[in-house]
Amino acid sequence: MPFFSQVATFEQLWPTIENALEDVFRSGKFSHGQQVGQLETALTHYTGARHVIGVNSGTDALVLLLRACGLRPGDGVLVPAYSFFATASAVVLAGGHPEFVDIDPRTHAMDPAALDAAVTPRSRFVMPVHLFHTMADMAAIGAVARRHGLTVVEDSAEAIGMRRHGVHAGLHGAGGVLSFFPSKTLGALGDAGAVLTDDPQVADTVAALRHHGRTGRTLNDFPAISTESALPGVNSKMDDIQAAVLLAKLTVLEEQIARRAELAAAYTARLRDVPGIVRLPRTTAERPDDRDVHYVYLIETEHRDALVAHLDGQGIGTEVYYPLPLPHQPAFAHLGHRPGAFPHAEAAARRAVALPFHPDLDPGDLDRVCDTIGSFLATTRTTA
Numbered sequence: 513m514p515f516f517s518q519v520a521t522f523e524q525l526w527p528t529i530e531n532a533l534e535d536v537f538r539s540g541k542f543s544h545g546q547q548v549g550q551l552e553t554a555l556t557h558y559t560g561a562r563h564v565i566g567v568n569s570g571t572d573a574l575v576l577l578l579r580a581c582g583l584r585p586g587d588g589v590l591v592p593a594y595s596f597f598a599t600a601s602a603v604v605l606a607g608g609h610p611e612f613v614d615i616d617p618r619t620h621a622m623d624p625a626a627l628d629a630a631v632t633p634r635s636r637f638v639m640p641v642h643l644f645h646t647m648a649d650m651a652a653i654g655a656v657a658r659r660h661g662l663t664v665v666e667d668s669a670e671a672i673g674m675r676r677h678g679v680h681a682g683l684h685g686a687g688g689v690l691s692f693f694p695s696k697t698l699g700a701l702g703d704a705g706a707v708l709t710d711d712p713q714v715a716d717t718v719a720a721l722r723h724h725g726r727t728g729r730t731l732n733d734f735p736a737i738s739t740e741s742a743l744p745g746v747n748s749k750m751d752d753i754q755a756a757v758l759l760a761k762l763t764v765l766e767e768q769i770a771r772r773a774e775l776a777a778a779y780t781a782r783l784r785d786v787p788g789i790v791r792l793p794r795t796t797a798e799r800p801d802d803r804d805v806h807y808v809y810l811i812e813t814e815h816r817d818a819l820v821a822h823l824d825g826q827g828i829g830t831e832v833y834y835p836l837p838l839p840h841q842p843a844f845a846h847l848g849h850r851p852g853a854f855p856h857a858e859a860a861a862r863r864a865v866a867l868p869f870h871p872d873l874d875p876g877d878l879d880r881v882c883d884t885i886g887s888f889l890a891t892t893r894t895t896a
């Protein structure tokens with residue numbers, strides 16, 4: 513049983529995708545063409561963002577967003593200590609300095625109180641991340657940001673469809689991103705991403721930066737690149753083949769999100785009373801205008817590594833998100849963060865494991881995963 517599969521989705525959507533791909537092939541324009549424009553428009557409607565700019569990956573989207581929001585070399589960017597590596601590497605690629613903040617164990621997102629304590633004189637940005645199924649507390653983070661004069665940008669790469677107070681993820685500050693990596697809730701056939709923003713100036717700058725800094729139609733419009741202004745563009749255009757696939761999958765996204773919610777509720781109902789599991793995802797939103805989206809289904813147990821090995825032996829795929837807190841990655845060893853400095857991030861990195869989860873997951877398979885976990889934890893706990 514694979515951890516993730518979208519074979520059934522592709523079978524269901526194949527006639528639509530085949531037509532869209534044929535349009536791309538006949539158009540002769542394979543990059544930054546018509547399908548990309550159509551996808552950007554469709555995503556403004558889906559998210560409510562005034563501007564959506566398609567780029568090559570979620571990581572590029574973060575780098576270009578930070579630069580378009582005026583990040584200067586050496587600026588401090590507060591990020592959670594627990595996330596995918598790209599959250600912190602994007603800060604470095606944009607020229608910034610990552611400043612790590614511990615998480616709230618209930619949401620796995622940046623803890624607003626820890627954020628307040630982590631602000632330094634060089635901090636200029638705060639970049640909360642919305643992980644797995646729910647958003648960071650954007651109201652509390654926004655209040656801390658205002659008090660310290662920080663610009664808020666969101667790593668909403670995992671958060672398509674998530675809302676707080678009726679506002680889609682990525683639109684609670686200066687801007688956010690989407691990733692369309694194949695395993696994401698809206699996944700392409702390879703890499704693709706987008707920037708979301710309501711700010712026309714940020715949108716224009718990202719649109720120029722993704723295409724060598726170009727603002728007009730001719731080569732003469734390339735801006736001068738000086739070491740002072742230092743906003744050289746990159747090549748981060750989106751492929752039309754990816755846009756065509758994403759447009760087709762967008763038509764069933766809401767249906768798939770509803771199916772994900774049902775499967776998450778079924779997992780939680782089966783696992784709620786299993787001793788040895790210390791945390792399960794929340795499956796009902798706190799307020800009516802909030803919406804969670806189950807991108808992955810993640811549990812926490814102190815027996816994580818043994819459980820992963822046991823499930824693997826039974827042919828059940830899992831993923832460990834994320835095995836090492838960001839400040840303890842070798843890439844950030846030079847910052848000198850000690851073990852114990854981010855206790856909630858460290859506990860999640862030690863205990864969290866994501867179970868097989870995608871809209872086409874067979875309910876019988878879900879039962880088998882839960883039975884296998886239940887009997888394994890029962891014996892592990894009595895022999896431990």
Ligand SMILES: *Cc1c(COP(=O)(O)O)cnc(C)c1O
Pocket residue numbers: 569570571572595596598599641667669670690691692693703704705
């Ligand atoms: C997937 C992801 C990214 C990066 O997106 P890519 O499209 O893979 O570059 C960034 N941040 C988080 C939290 C992610 O999950």
